[in-house]
Amino acid sequence: MLEVYAFATPNSLRVPIALEELGLAYELRSVNVRKGEQKLPGYLAINPNGKVPLLVDSEGPDGQPLTISESGAILVYLAQKSGRLLPRDGAGRARVFEQMFFHLTGIGPAFGQLGFFKRQATEQIPLAVARFQTEAERVLAVLEGTLRERKFTAGDEFTIADIAHFGWLWRRDFAGIDFDAWPAIARWYSEIDARPAARRAIDKVTALVPAT
Numbered sequence: 001m002l003e004v005y006a007f008a009t010p011n012s013l014r015v016p017i018a019l020e021e022l023g024l025a026y027e028l029r030s031v032n033v034r035k036g037e038q039k040l041p042g043y044l045a046i047n048p049n050g051k052v053p054l055l056v057d058s059e060g061p062d063g064q065p066l067t068i069s070e071s072g073a074i075l076v077y078l079a080q081k082s083g084r085l086l087p088r089d090g091a092g093r094a095r096v097f098e099q100m101f102f103h104l105t106g107i108g109p110a111f112g113q114l115g116f117f118k119r120q121a122t123e124q125i126p127l128a129v130a131r132f133q134t135e136a137e138r139v140l141a142v143l144e145g146t147l148r149e150r151k152f153t154a155g156d157e158f159t160i161a162d163i164a165h166f167g168w169l170w171r172r173d174f175a176g177i178d179f180d181a182w183p184a185i186a187r188w189y190s191e192i193d194a195r196p197a198a199r200r201a202i203d204k205v206t207a208l209v210p211a212t
């Protein structure tokens with residue numbers, strides 16, 4: 001059995017999208033990060049980093065259970081487990097990892113920090129907002145250039161690199177970002193967003209937020 005601990009967040013969404021694309025059955029377990037459930041002792045016991053997402057595979061490598069955190073690592077694990085969404089050839093694989101690391105160390109943190117300083121910081125710090133606005137726009141310009149040349153972020157095929165990029169672009173409103181200046185990103189986003197697997201995953205994680 002595959003269990004996914006998640007909430008309606010950019011990093012969480014990646015895992016259900018991958019599982020839906022792969023047609024793997026899974027149970028979605030809500031961890032309400034707005035209420036701090038990710039820091040409760042029961043959850044910290046399975047993920048000491050206190051964040052979502054988390055995957056528990058009761059039949060991991062060699063039939064042994066595996067608990068794995070970090071959405072990028074989970075995507076790689078699922079691609080290797082299924083033999084899909086990750087090219088076999090070395091150059092194709094390298095391009096996928098290049099895009100994933102670019103997102104996970106570049107776009108994701110820039111969006112996260114920008115959203116925090118724009119929306120959640122108790123003190124307004126214009127220098128911080130300007131710093132992360134500039135960085136978010138810089139990395140988006142790089143991605144825009146890539147998607148002018150390629151159908152998908154790592155080449156002609158849909159891969160886990162596209163899933164890694166999609167989460168924060170889905171939640172771009174948190175960072176106050178839109179696609180007006182980025183037509184190639186908008187084209188790519190619409191294509192991923194229309195995939196039945198992405199639709200199902202979005203519906204499922206969105207339903208985790210209680211209507212209060």
Ligand SMILES: N[C@@H](CCC(=O)N[C@@H](CS)C(=O)NCC(=O)O)C(=O)O
Nearest residue numbers: 009010011033051052053070071072
């Ligand atoms: N590098 C981690 C980041 C995970 C992360 O920051 N998750 C956020 C939700 S998108 C979270 O759990 N936030 C609650 C907290 O930091 O306490 C990954 O990609 O899985």
